[in-house]
Amino acid sequence: MAQPLPEPQRGRPLREEIRDTLRTRVFEGHYAVGTRLVERDLAAEFNVSRLPIREALRMLQQEGVLAERATRGSVVAGLSEREVEDLFDVRASLEVLACRRATERATPEDIATLESILDRASDALARGSINEAHRANSEFHDEVTRIADNGFLKAALEPLQGRMHWLFRHVTDLSELIQEHRELLAAIASGDPERGAEQSVHHIDKYKDQYPHTI
Template sequence: MVEGASGGKSQPLREQVHETLRQRIFEGYYVPGTRLVERALAEEFTVSRLPVREALRMLRQDGLVVEKDGRGVVVAGLSEKEVRDLFDLRAALEVLACRLAAERGSREDFAELGELLEAASSQLAAGRYRTAQKINNDFHDKVTEIADNDLLRSALEPLIGRLHWLFRHAEDLEELIDEHRRLLAAIATGDPDVAARQSAEHIAKYRAQFPDLHAEVTGGNQ
């Protein structure tokens, strides 16, 4: 049976397989260039080859895998242009999310953000790096939820996985938690301009790290 899928038996098998493979790609289980073999995946997930074939087709539509002559389906890297485009969109959409979160968030919302950061710090101290990493991703997702703008959420939704994938390559996690604490402090002021400015600085700092990380993120797929 498919592991890691959140939809359970109510989800079609192709979607369960798709979700699991996406999660593995975003968490670095499959690095760029990894070959995904239909038959092997069907055996691993104990399903027929049809849902695996459909899941791989969905991953191609996501831009997460590509067909390589002589190799079949492999995990794609991010081109320099794709990374640049992601940062451009992040600078627009995430800054807006922080601005709206400052305007619309409650004390309870801000407390929940703080709890996420404390949990991330605790997990990191315990050596659970991937769990801490996921919680930090959850922090950004929670900010978007607090912003309470359905169109903004819809615009960000297809980008979230790729952004999480990109974050994993580039930031020192302890430093990232501290960055998020500063971002939370700005949002909790309730001043949208303060929140937007801190968000923009956070993104710009991360973007400046990109040149040294590009080879790792692309996986040599340019």
């Protein structure tokens, strides 16, 4: 069953709520690669005008989650072998920097937030809620970027986050992934930026070969 549109958050544009819901549907397999998303149908489903639907679809195209096809409109995009390799190259550069800066700048409150996210991932996995565990693991990486507190880094990562989160969901051993994240958290909490960067490199390299060559 597809995820419904969440209750609007105060002051948050409707297009962003719709974008997040559609993105989650893609990540959780409700829309397969090649599925066409039709403005008219989505507007009727969400009971909104076509304008926020159009804006949400455009945002997802910019993230690479959707592709524009001349004869079909917006369709769920896949990733070629070359695109997966290129994405890992960019991820390695940007996420290592994010972990280095997060290690330098994390407060005790930030560390507690990261611990809470991983506890939620563990609890979700124990309950058999795989999608919830995946969401928490993706949130962990987003929180590291926030803690890094580098506006240019955040702007560089934002267009890639959708595709990276999609890759995260192809990890099959979530228990091992959560443990890897706990080791990364320990490195960040150490306050040693070299340790944070090295652990990030290890984390990325360990999982690079586990992802499919194409999606």
